[in-house]
Amino acid sequence: MGEHHPPPAPEDGVTLSRLVAGAVERELRLRAGRAVIREWQAEHGAFTPEELAVGRADMAAADAEYLSEPGGTVA
Known part of the structure; x- marks a missing residue:
């Protein structure tokens, strides 16, 4: 989190909690994808x-x- 990003403007219509939820969802998908790749390469x-x-x-x-x-x- 070394970069500073301003919070979304109200007119964006995106709440901070939605941004955080989206970031968490993306991270979980990346982790799942990496796990599948590791399993495939192990085999x-x-x-x-x-x-x-x-x-x-x-x-x-x-x-x-x-x-x-x-x-x-x-x-």
Whole structure:
């Protein structure tokens, strides 16, 4: 929490508790995803650089598609 971010303005319509809940939800999803990756790699071996590159490209394409949709935002 080294960075200072001002609280949301009332006109944003987002309460501080909603922001915190969203941050917690994101962290829990990241942890779950990392656990799945660890389990998969324990069974199948580490990802190769090529597999990582394909995964990153797929994620970038999915992000670009989502953000191009109406209402798509970075959360």
